[in-house]
Structure formats: structure tokens, C-alpha cells
Amino acid sequence: MRDSSIAVIGGSIAGSAFAGAAARLGADRIVVLERSEGQLEDRGVGICINDDRFDELVRAGHLHDGIRRHRLTARRWVTRETAGNRTDDGPDGRGRVLWNQSFAFHSHHWAVLWQALRERTPDRVEFRQGHTVTAAGTDQDGAWTAGPDGTREPYDLVIGADGYRSVVRAAVCPQARPAYAGYVCWRGSYDAALLAELPGGAAAWPEDECATVCYPGGQVVIYRIPGLTPGTTQVNWVFYAPTPAWLGLDGPTSIPAGTLTDGQLDDLRLLAERHLPPYWSALVTLTPRERTFLQPVYDLETPRRTAGRLLLGGDAATVVRPHNTSGAVKALQDAHAFERAGRAAAADGGSWPALLAAYDQERGVVGRELVELGRRLGREQVAAAPDWSAMDEPGMDAWWRRQITGSGGFGGHALGRPE
Ligand SMILES: Cc1cc2nc3c(=O)[nH]c(=O)nc-3n(C[C@H](O)[C@H](O)[C@H](O)COP(=O)(O)OP(=O)(O)OC[C@H]3O[C@@H](n4cnc5c(N)ncnc54)[C@H](O)[C@@H]3O)c2cc1C
Known part of the structure; x- marks a missing residue:
């Protein structure tokens, strides 16, 4: 992936993590295109992260354990x-x-986590705020993005980290819409x-x-x-x-x-x-x-996460209902999978199709399981919740076990688990 140019659309949790991964893979030019003009720090909301998932991400170099939490x-x-x-x-x-x-x-x-991810992104990553991407596409030479004036910018790879209403996803799998x-x-x-x-x-x-x-x-x-x-x-x-x-x-x-x-x-x-x-x-x-x-x-499941030289990560790739407390972890693990696939492809001669295929396969399985778990938790806890007045400790314990049995994905899957 050396000497390549990569655009990351969206500079939130997934975008910052992918920019860092692209830099570690040695991409020559990395541009993050983020439509928000103001301080991203203002998005003052909480995110819970499971302790084991956090420790794995620290060991893998995506987070540092000094983050205030x-x-x-x-x-x-x-x-x-x-x-x-x-x-x-x-x-x-x-x-x-x-x-x-x-x-x-x-x-x-959210802002403290985001800031920590940004600090791990090298200065050579160009972070353009106030830049809305209106379309993205792929052709024989690579991929492109377009802004409001329609001018196309070419890249070797375009990563869609632009959230649940992703413009990049519209080019990868236009039929997939959040439900x-x-x-x-x-x-x-x-x-x-x-x-x-x-x-x-x-x-x-x-x-x-x-x-x-x-x-x-x-x-x-x-x-x-x-x-x-x-x-x-x-x-x-x-x-x-x-x-x-x-x-x-x-x-x-x-x-x-x-x-x-x-x-x-x-x-x-x-x-x-x-x-x-x-x-x-x-x-x-x-x-x-x-x-x-x-x-x-x-929520949203996608039939594929790559097409030509386009790749989706974070909520652009899969939207999981918040009950799982796994969205940020999944976004960081997506970036990790991208980095791992990039290293494997580089060791094998540096082919983009190999990287994209390996990434797509791994993240498809994980995404589907998390979406399914989110639906189950949503049904059991909100849409068809039990009569709480009839519940006690043993009843709650059994009810919870039924919801998560077989999923292993509450709080996110273990990093790099075998398929
Ligand atoms: C109620 C709720 C609670 C949650 N709680 C948790 C939790 O406890 N734990 C957890 O792990 N996860 C939680 N999540 C999920 C988590 O917030 C996300 O999954 C995670 O932050 C990954 O987001 P992202 O970076 O993929 O997308 P986003 O944060 O949506 O970022 C997308 C970025 O792309 C930019 N963008 C969009 N379109 C364009 C465009 N056309 N051009 C340029 N830029 C663009 C946006 O401005 C934005 O900055 C929760 C979600 C919700 C809704």
C-alpha cells in the first residue's frame, strides 16, 4: 500500500481509526474529508466499552490505556x-x-475518545473539515470522491467512514438502507x-x-x-x-x-x-x-462492504442497535481488520483486490451477527419486553442468558476471533 493515496470520508471514530491504520500501512497520501465545520469535540455523548475489548485494542495499538474513562x-x-x-x-x-x-x-x-484517536494519527494525515462528499465511485484506475461542485478527486482507495447515511455505501450497495x-x-x-x-x-x-x-x-x-x-x-x-x-x-x-x-x-x-x-x-x-x-x-446489514476500490467501515458498513454497546468497538476493529488485511496483501505482492476481499469476508460475518444480536436485545428489552413486575433475580438472569446465548457479541466480539 506504499505510494498510494487514500481518502477517508468522515472523521469521527471510524474515520480517525482508519486514517491511523492507513498511515501505519505506509500509504503516501491520506486525506480525511469531514463535513462538519465546527468542533467535533462538541458531540458530548457517552460510549461504553467492554474492558476485555478495550484491552485488546490497546494491545493492538489502536488505543492507549491512559485514555480518561x-x-x-x-x-x-x-x-x-x-x-x-x-x-x-x-x-x-x-x-x-x-x-x-x-x-x-x-x-x-465521545470527545475524549475521539481526541485520543486523533492524537494517534500522524500529522501527515490531512484532515479537511467543512468538506462534504456528495458522491463516490470506482473505476479501472482506482476510486474518486466528488464535492458539491461536482469536481472529482482521484485516489487509489476511498474508505467510507461516513456513518449510517453513508454516501460511499450508496455506491457500494445502493439497495442497503437503514431500517x-x-x-x-x-x-x-x-x-x-x-x-x-x-x-x-x-x-x-x-x-x-x-x-x-x-x-x-x-x-x-x-x-x-x-x-x-x-x-x-x-x-x-x-x-x-x-x-x-x-x-x-x-x-x-x-x-x-x-x-x-x-x-x-x-x-x-x-x-x-x-x-x-x-x-x-x-x-x-x-x-x-x-x-x-x-x-x-x-439498524442495517449490508450484502457487501467493498466494491472495486471502495471500502466501508464503522456505521457506514453496519449499523447495530445501541443495546449491544459495540458500535465504537466494531468501528475500531474494522480499522484493525483493514490494517491486518493490508499487511497480508503487502506480504503477498501488494494487491488491492486481495486486501478488499479479505476485509469484506471477515467484517461481513461479524456485522451480521451483531445486527442480529441488536435486534434480539431490542425485541426482548423494548419492543416485546417482559412484564417487569413479574421478574426477580433468577428470572432476569435466565431472561438475559436466553438473549445472548450463542452470540458472544454483547460489547463486541473478541478481536480477530477465528471464523
Ligand atoms: C444512542 C446510541 C448509543 C450508543 N452507545 C454506544 C456505546 O455505549 N458503545 C459503543 O461502542 N457504541 C455506541 N453507539 C454506537 C457508536 O456511537 C458508533 O457505532 C460509533 O461511534 C462509530 O461511528 P462512526 O464513526 O462509524 O460514524 P459516525 O460517528 O456517525 O461518523 C460519521 C462521520 O462522517 C461524517 N459524514 C457523514 N456524511 C458525510 C459526507 N457526505 N461527507 C463528509 N463527511 C460526512 C459525519 O459528519 C461524521 O463525523 C451508540 C449509538 C447510539 C445511536
Whole structure:
């Protein structure tokens, strides 16, 4: 791959990881084309990464173990119990405990993780922000990208790391479109110092606990993440909920932070007050407007991830529902697989078709399994969730085992597992 030119479309988690991998493979010219103009650091959301998957990625050279992250050890599943007119929210207002599950994960602030990936990318990688790619394609000589004025830029390889509505995917497999899961997630985050305003304060909720608050029709996953300033912590929550009547589902449908109307925020508040124990309801409704947003849940399986000299990675290649907590890991593992396939191809004379075929085969299997697991978890935990009031510790344990048996993919597959 030496003396080659590679364009990476999208400069987020997958894009930064692929740019680093391309540099390590010795590509001569690497250009990252990212449409956002502003600070990517502003995407202040949490990402959980499984401890074993993180350690593997450190050993493989994609992450460094000094990244600021927040340790989680337990996932506590709780619910608001109602019997007749009575509601049982437990002594601390945090709900009846269904299950204390062990949870070997750390949480990350998206921006801190992204910054760490960028710092591992050599300076010679050209990072062009405010550059929207409107089309990509492949021909006998290589691949190309085009911007809004239609001018084509040629490269030896174009990598689509441009997320779930990928332009590069439209050229690789135009028939593959993200499928709506039938529910949304509201999301929010804020400085954990604000927890002092809750009854019981911050102390009522252990630092290492990921809370999963279950209600009929959904659940809310709540955990702390590192703040942008070292030494600070933020609260991060993901609230799975039915589709609001006002949400249109054609075109880009996420509602960015700061733009939800008063009426829409009222809907969120009512949802929280109706369904969540008071501690968690108050925690969600404390979130400032500028830190609250909404994303419909999608997933996507692709029939192939390469075509000619085009390659897809991260969410552009496969979109997995968030229940798996595996998206960032999969994006980094995609970059790892690309690097490994590149080394094998180089040892064998440096053929692009060999690299692309090896990558496609490996990532196809992994992607399909993760999408399938995400669907199963979504069905069991949201769309067709059990009657929580009838659940207890042994019931939860058996219910969980049924969901993940045979998948091995909760939190992501082991790196480079044999096929
Ligand atoms: C609610 C929710 C919770 C999640 N929680 C977790 C979790 O706990 N753990 C986990 O591992 N994963 C989680 N994920 C998934 C994870 O965030 C992603 O899978 C991961 O970050 C990989 O993203 P990506 O880089 O492939 O795509 P993205 O982050 O979407 O990046 C795509 C980039 O491409 C740019 N772009 C798009 N189109 C163009 C274009 N035409 N031209 C130029 N640039 C373009 C965009 O601006 C963007 O920067 C979650 C996802 C959701 C929705």
C-alpha cells in the first residue's frame, strides 16, 4: 500500500481509526474529508466499552490505556412497581431492584475518545473539515470522491467512514438502507455536580453503577462518563421510548441538541414522570435543553462492504442497535481488520483486490451477527419486553442468558476471533 493515496470520508471514530491504520500501512497520501465545520469535540455523548475489548485494542495499538474513562462494575436493573393505586419506588426513590448484574465496562466521553484517536494519527494525515462528499465511485484506475461542485478527486482507495447515511455505501450497495427499529432514543448529558439537586443527591447513586430503569414500552440506561475537563464527571442517559407522534421518519430525523421545542421537551418530561421512579425521573428532567436530543433507532446489514476500490467501515458498513454497546468497538476493529488485511496483501505482492476481499469476508460475518444480536436485545428489552413486575433475580438472569446465548457479541466480539 506504499505510494498510494487514500481518502477517508468522515472523521469521527471510524474515520480517525482508519486514517491511523492507513498511515501505519505506509500509504503516501491520506486525506480525511469531514463535513462538519465546527468542533467535533462538541458531540458530548457517552460510549461504553467492554474492558476485555478495550484491552485488546490497546494491545493492538489502536488505543492507549491512559485514555480518561470512567469505571463501571455493576448494571442495576430497576423498575417502578405499581400494585393497584400503590407505587413502590424503594426507600431511596430509585425503584425496586430487579437484578444486580456484573458489568465489566468503562464509559467514555465521545470527545475524549475521539481526541485520543486523533492524537494517534500522524500529522501527515490531512484532515479537511467543512468538506462534504456528495458522491463516490470506482473505476479501472482506482476510486474518486466528488464535492458539491461536482469536481472529482482521484485516489487509489476511498474508505467510507461516513456513518449510517453513508454516501460511499450508496455506491457500494445502493439497495442497503437503514431500517427503523420502531422506537427512538432520547439522549442527554450534563455536569454531575447538578446531581446535588436531587433528593438524596449524588451519593444515592454509586459512581460505578450503570442503572437500567425498565418500564412497559422501554427502558432508560444511565451512567456517568468523564467530563471534558479532567477531574470532572458527567451524567449520561439514553431513554428508549415509543415513536413520538410528531416525528417524521423520512430524511434525516435526528433532532439535534438545543433544537427540541418546549412541547417536545414536555413530552419527555411526562414520559419520565409517568414511568420512572422519582430519582431517575428527576435526573432526566434536570437535563438542560442544549444537552437533550433525540435519535430514532436504526439498524442495517449490508450484502457487501467493498466494491472495486471502495471500502466501508464503522456505521457506514453496519449499523447495530445501541443495546449491544459495540458500535465504537466494531468501528475500531474494522480499522484493525483493514490494517491486518493490508499487511497480508503487502506480504503477498501488494494487491488491492486481495486486501478488499479479505476485509469484506471477515467484517461481513461479524456485522451480521451483531445486527442480529441488536435486534434480539431490542425485541426482548423494548419492543416485546417482559412484564417487569413479574421478574426477580433468577428470572432476569435466565431472561438475559436466553438473549445472548450463542452470540458472544454483547460489547463486541473478541478481536480477530477465528471464523
Ligand atoms: C444512542 C446510541 C448509543 C450508543 N452507545 C454506544 C456505546 O455505549 N458503545 C459503543 O461502542 N457504541 C455506541 N453507539 C454506537 C457508536 O456511537 C458508533 O457505532 C460509533 O461511534 C462509530 O461511528 P462512526 O464513526 O462509524 O460514524 P459516525 O460517528 O456517525 O461518523 C460519521 C462521520 O462522517 C461524517 N459524514 C457523514 N456524511 C458525510 C459526507 N457526505 N461527507 C463528509 N463527511 C460526512 C459525519 O459528519 C461524521 O463525523 C451508540 C449509538 C447510539 C445511536
